[in-house]
Amino acid sequence: MEQNETQQYEDLLVKNGLKRTGARLQVLDILSHRESATSQPYLENVVGKEIDRVTLYRILKTFEEKGIIHRVLDNHGTANYAICSNSCSEHNHHDEHVHFNCNNCLRVYCLDDVKIPALKIEKGFQIADMNLVVSGICKDCNKAN
Amino acid sequence: MEQNETQQYEDLLVKNGLKRTGARLQVLDILSHRESATSQPYLENVVGKEIDRVTLYRILKTFEEKGIIHRVLDNHGTANYAICSNSCSEHNHHDEHVHFNCNNCLRVYCLDDVKIPALKIEKGFQIADMNLVVSGICKDCNKAN
DNA sequence: TTATTGATGCAATAATGATGCATTAACATT
């Protein structure tokens, strides 16, 4: 964990009124360096000896609430998390980009450049959030064949 | 269960090479008469004394594979199922309409008229399926306040 | 009517996630 990155994570925690604990810093560091969204099971596999399962769930939930990370359900219904790119804040997410779930490697990609198009839905339905998950075979897996 | 409806369900099963069992007919009947998508837990609550949990899961999986029903994950990651409207067949679904998950009543609506817009995503990603779940407050729940 | 094979029920297990409560550690205050 580089020095100025650590500082950056600490600032992020403080800014959100969260104590800067080792577990939180570690989770932030891992999520920040991954190229795709990350599930609790994956994280547990990495830090399970150092951080308790429940703590991990709670950290992820807290981070999501604070707008530090956003949640994507993959095709198995498992939650995956990725760092929010820009302007998210407490209970105010702006991550309406498309996600891609590879059927082969199971990775969940944030397609940050692909926004979810506006929809015309029946009057009476009040939209709070939209989640578009595309599944198929990812770039890497296609290349590998 | 009306007589000609039963006949219709039996035909559907036979057409898909499935034996017409009481459990399957019952599941078809229930799903056909519901206005929103339905989860296994809901079904179990209704027919749990007559049909085993595991049988229910297997029926749903089989129906999905045959293109009789389609699966939608709600915001909790729980699978919900709805009858396929038209031209779905084995391993060949065409249910690319938007779904609406109410945060209040938790219902999952099939917005059959709202199609998922085409997307331009990076070359290399091969799309097999798309799922767009919109969450918010549904028509009924908005009315009720 | 019998044989075949698919379908079911039961028991057990897996995976993801939440809750209650005692203990610990981070931060503010003195």
Next chain:
DNA sequence: AATGTTAATGCATCATTATTGCATCAATAA
């Protein structure tokens, strides 16, 4: 630096959704 306060953690336990193995049963074909 010591102390107090409150958030954060760890552990045990439980909940929910879903799957697997295997013996039994029943729907359809022969």
